[in-house]
Amino acid sequence: MIIYASTKQSFIKDFEQGVLVKKLHQTLTEKYRRVGESEIHSWQTSLSYMANVMRDFAIPDLAGVAIEYIVPNTQKRVDFIITGLDQQDKEHVVIVELKQWSEAFKVTDKDNIVSTYLGGGIRETTHPSYQAWSYCSLIENFNEDVQNRPIELHPCAFLHNFDESISPELRDPIYNSILDISPMFTLGQMDSLRSFIKSYIPKPDTTNIMESIEHGKLRPSKSLQDSILKMLKGNKEFVLIDDQKVEFEQIKKAALDAIKNNQKTVYIVRGGPGTGKSVVAINLLAECIHNGYMAQYITSNAAPRNVYSAMLQQGYKKSEIKALFQSSGTFHTRKKNELQIAIVDEAHRLRKKSGMFQSQGEDQIKEIINASIFSVFFIDRNQRVTFNDAGTIDKIRNFAQDQNSLIYEGVLESQFRCNGSDGYLAWLDNVLQIAETANYDGFEGDYDFKIFDNPHEMYDAIKAKNEINNKSRVLAGYCWDWPKEGRTTSLVKDIQIPEHNFGISWNLGNSDTYAIDPDSINEAGCIHTTQGLEFEYVGVIIGDDLRYENGKLIVDITKRAKTDQSIKGIKKLLEENPDEAHRIADEIVKNTYRTLMTRGQKGCYIYCTNKELSNYFKLAYNHQLSYTYTEPQVVLSEQPLAADKTDSNIDKLNLKLDK
Template sequence: MIIYEAQISEFLDDVSNEVIVDRLYNVYQEKIGRTSKSEIRSWDHSLQRMSNVLRDRDIPKDAKAAIEFKIPNTGKRVDFIIAGNDGKTDHAVIVELKQWETVEKNNRLDAVVVETYLGGTKHLTTHPSYQAWSYASLIEDFNEEVRTAPIHLHPCAYLHNYFILENDPILDEHYAEHIEKAPIFRKGEMEQLRQFIKKYIKYGDKNDIIARIENGRIKPSKSLQDSMAAMLQGNPEFIMIDDQKVVYERILDYVTGCISENKKGVFIVKGGPGTGKSVLAINLLVQLIQNDYFAMYVTKNSAPRDVYATKLKGTMKKKSIDNLFKGSGSFHAADKNEFDVLIVDEAHRLNEKSGLFNNLGENQVKELINSAKFSVFFIDEAQRVTLKDIGSVDFIKKYASELDVNVFEGELASQFRCDGSDGYIAWLDDVLGIRETANNNDLGMEYDIRIFDSPNELRKIIKEKNAINNKARIVAGYCWEWISEGKNNRDVHDINIEEHDFSISWNLGNDIWAIAEESVDEAGCIHTCQGLEFDFVGVIIGDDLRFENGKVVTDYTKRAKTDQSIKGIKKWMKEDPVAATKAVDAIIRNTYRTLMTRGQKGCYVYCTDNELAKYFKSRLRKVYKERAETKNLLIAEHSEEYKFK
């Protein structure tokens, strides 16, 4: 998606006539639905400088300019694109615009990280050349039109407020590799930037280059589980960008520093669903192993470990696989500092006790910290989904302090799931009543979310999507008893919705549910899908989440008796009803938040409570009311009530 596109002549006129802000604001409101004119005006100076760059007689005025192109499957945007032809082939120059005034070299981290002031505070961030190159690489990776046409991409960075210095840190040899891939231009180097553009853009955009970039066929997203084997063989399957790359390099630096100085360390990585926590964790595992550290990947939930192990069969010995991936309950008997590095994914799912009967060890957080010279915890506290889940930032800090361990922190914000839409995550949190956000009626992007009136229609579309590449699954809230457990028979159905003549079994357990093709005919639950992702997910919301008296409410009594997530809640309700009610309410909301963020491209929902379905539809109706005339993609055709009038 592009916010603004015009011939260069039109762009120059819009800047000269001081209407560029209004045009950007109007299109931004139409396509995304959330911004302010003050935010748009912050771009005004950069766009004025770009108009000065493009006022060159040799830059063709019928070349195209595009502003704010959203990179597919991410939440990232390219600042400025200039598209044209050199007489033989099509080209697009990608310009990363920065208003930075100063930069400091970071000598300790990899050659992509610099320090600069953002919002008045000094931050570590990626070098502009690396950022421009990584964005161009992502476009080439995802967009088949760019690769096959081909459309040649040429990234660069323009720091128009940055004064040239003697021995300038921004051009230090430390960053030479990336500057060669994406040259950097500073204040006073406008002519050099013009020459860079004119090298590729000699004629106008006669072949609709911008439109082809925007509308080109998007290659299916890579999934972590499918890329696991290649990653462990050292192949860079995922390009890390912005905060991902900064956190990755910081962790590697602290691991090296702490272990060489014989000091223990803990690094806490906070990030919501789809922010690349697991991809970062596996990249760390690979690099640490290559650096000859004794490292392991740890999760409480067995589902991702089982999927990864299955994907690695035939590429590694079973013993080697088992030594890479461990459950969080296997460290209570470990010696102090037995491992160099433990990478703990889904740390919010850690329990206090270990073992089948929860009678082993003292505390999993404490045991993990004790067992490793350096431990990394990836955490999203809003994904705690059982009463036993104790993983929290404060809890990790508490035990690190008790063990006299240094604590470092980082945060991931970039969105890679849900079509890269930060807006969808915020909108979902608001709709589910988890937290109030500014996204009352805004998805941010065109993420494919639909509310179905029939579970049969939901199952039908999931099976259609799954036929493409086996990456669509049905999941449900744990509101139906697991009567098929141990029977391995899909004819024994657990989830029955009689008014729709619908029934389906819970996942049987005889296959790896997330990747076995037959499991599209089964329903997964929170325990079989957390930590994994699909292209499309169908979510059946049970009676534990309803809409009453104008708000979304939870009801733990509608949970199945076989659900271990809230085991002990009745006793806790008697002892401390206020605390127990708050805890179980959060678990139910977090469960559906997690289920509804498993899909990279779309989420389809059926609610057993009709009022909740109506509420979801009303929230979506407000989002898409203005767009309904031109795009009806998110409307379930069977639902008359959902259609916009």
């Protein structure tokens, strides 16, 4: 999406007439989100400099200009784009990252990281030239037209307030490699920036290059499971963007310092779905391997380990793969500091004890910290999905302190799943009543979210998406029994929805590789075979463990399948501590659906077995619902909830939908 697109001539005219910022504000607010005063001020300042840059007769009047281009599948915005042709009529795009910085400081031991005044304090961030280059890389990765025509992209950074005579740090030789491919222009270097633009664009954009950037055919999104082999062999499959790059470099430095000084160190990284936790984790594993460090990727959930292992079979021996990917349940037998670097993904899934019967060891967090010199835990507090999930930030801190560890903490916020829609995640947290969020009344329309009244129609839509590249799946809540006896056919329909004559089997013998097996489209996956992995589209069947009743969301554990081990122990806790049992049950069911509904990079389709819940989602999606955040309503026994006959919210819901 481009917020503003025109020609050089029209851009300068809009600026001089004082309507440019107004147009940006209006379009961004209508199509995307609210705009703060600081952003408006930055437009007024930076675009005045760009207007002066573009006032050069050698830059064609009909060169293309775009402002605030939102890169597909992300929420990253390119500040300023110029398009046109060279003397041989080849197509070129100049991407300009605009900064109002007046000072910055080099960070000598972190690749392409600098520090400057941001958000009320001195913070580390990516070098502006790296940021411009990374956005170019994103566009090249996602846009087939850019690759096939081909259109050449040229990044640069313009720090119009930055006086290098006072603060020369950003030109330090440690940044030479990025400055060579993405030059930086500062205060007093406007002519140099003009020359850079003119060297690529001496002729107007007569081939509508901007149209190809805005509406060009998008490549299928990269998935981590497809790219892991190339990553471990040294290819840069995923360009780390903004906070991903900052966290990666900070983690790497902390790890190397820990090993050098033999100082036990723990690093905690918080991040929601799609923020790049696993991408950073696998990049860190690859970096460690190439530099000769003993590192292991660790999860409690077997699904991501098994999928990554399967994708590596062409390039590594089984013994090598096994050495890289480990279960968290193996660390109770490890010696102190026998591993240099432990990379713990999905740390919220760590358990207290290990073994088939949860009877071995003391605590997996404690054991991982004990066995490694450096350990990094990637965690999302809203992805606890079983009663035995015991990974919390407080526990990590406490065990780290007990072992005299240095403790660092970081956060990943940039959204790269759900089409980069932070609004979708905020809306989902609110509609599931996991958390009250500011964006409670809807989200931007780039994410493909649909509610189906018929499971056949949803399934057909997902199958159509899957035919493109085998990256779409049907998932379901654990409300139907999973047969204990192994089977070899998907003709047995475990998940039955009789009123629609619909049935589908759970995934059969391919639980380890469900995410990549072509036949998986004929089966439904559950939370245990998909958490930690991603698809392009998911179709989620929401079962009777979540319903809408008497104007309230109801979590009903009694509707979970009898074969579901994720709630084993909840009834005992109900006798000992009813309030805690209700809290955990509410958390498990809602987090399960939140996790399933955020597996899709491009879209999520849902079918609800409870009609009132479907109506509730429709009203919320269409901005017709006034939210009232209520205390969790949880059913843990077979006793039905007493109906509130004075509450007519369900009738109101149905009436609104009928209208």
